[in-house]
Amino acid sequence: xxxxxxxxxxxxxxxxxxxxxxxxxxxxxxxxxxxxxxxxxxxxxxxxxxxxxxxxxxxxxxxxxxxxxxxxxxxxxxxxxxxxxxxxxxxxxxxxxxxx
Amino acid sequence: xxxxxxxxxxxxxxxxxxxxxxxxxxxxxxxxxxxxxxxxxxxxxxxxxxxxxxxxxxxxxxxxxxxxxxxxxxxxxxxxxxxxxxxxxxxxxxxxxxxxxxxxxxxxxxxxxxxxxxxxxxxxxxxxxxxxxxxxxxxxxxxxxx
Numbered sequence: 001x002x003x004x005x006x007x008x009x010x011x012x013x014x015x016x017x018x019x020x021x022x023x024x025x026x027x028x029x030x031x032x033x034x035x036x037x038x039x040x041x042x043x044x045x046x047x048x049x050x051x052x053x054x055x056x057x058x059x060x061x062x063x064x065x066x067x068x069x070x071x072x073x074x075x076x077x078x079x080x081x082x083x084x085x086x087x088x089x090x091x092x093x094x095x096x097x098x099x100x
Numbered sequence: 101x102x103x104x105x106x107x108x109x110x111x112x113x114x115x116x117x118x119x120x121x122x123x124x125x126x127x128x129x130x131x132x133x134x135x136x137x138x139x140x141x142x143x144x145x146x147x148x149x150x151x152x153x154x155x156x157x158x159x160x161x162x163x164x165x166x167x168x169x170x171x172x173x174x175x176x177x178x179x180x181x182x183x184x185x186x187x188x189x190x191x192x193x194x195x196x197x198x199x200x201x202x203x204x205x206x207x208x209x210x211x212x213x214x215x216x217x218x219x220x221x222x223x224x225x226x227x228x229x230x231x232x233x234x235x236x237x238x239x240x241x242x243x244x245x246x
Contacts, residue, residue, distance in 0.1 A: 065111065065115075069107050069110075069111050069229065073104060076233070076240075079240050087243075
């Protein structure tokens, strides 16, 4: 016999509690501060990856996969900031197209 | 769990496989070394893999319900307890009183098999890394399908 389809209420309830937990604490810093911090973070990661590539080229660091992982991490962080920038620009364009 | 912790775990796995490859290369290169710095024939080495989880992490997880995973596996290089291979070469400078030379007990066949296993395990770690990466890239595509 095939088991009847059970309700998925329990996982949904846990998701709801997660949402309420995150919603309970308001953001402490404003968006501009957050974005600046993220950009700084990305910059640090790219500088780290660049440094490791240089070390690999010079021969002091021979850990190829570590270098590749650093590059990928930097790439992912940059991609995240780019996506956030796209969203912000999109919102700004929407605002500017508003009829007055 | 942060996606970069997956990267770190994969990196630990890749480090470990690299270390195993290094040890394997050392064993193969020294397969015919009859006298080392200590006057003894080369002793084959092996990598013992332990969890990178410290007792602190275990206690922290138990008390806090946290998910400290440590930094993945950690390899320790130890000498393998393999008896040396005795070869009758009376003219050899390292021969003993009976004319036998002690060669390291390196088994080229098992080293070759280990080479294949290490390569495949490294590839598996790279696959895990790529899976995490493509997951993150897919997540960044959320909402951009317009």
